[in-house]
Amino acid sequence: MHVNSEKAQLLFDGGDLTRCTIALAPMESGPKAIWILLLQRRNGTQLTLQMARNSDVRLFHSLDAAWSAAHKIGFREIRVQG
DSSP: OEEOHHHHHHHHHTTOEEEEEEEEOTTOOSSSOOEEEEEEETTSOEEEEBOSSSSSBOOBSSHHHHHHHHHHHTOSSOEEEO
């Protein structure tokens, strides 16, 4: 399931998001790594951050950009899996 940044902030503020992981995007190939944000809910389900304009998964071309998005949601502890 995908969620946009605004909804993710509301879920985080409500205490429903427990973990954020920056992970390599599956099925993305090329010379540079592409990253996604994986958000874990309190009930154990996992969400991915989606783009603001459509329902596609938001892709990040740098760890800094992914970290910044996670920090904006409210996370201060962020895991990197890759």
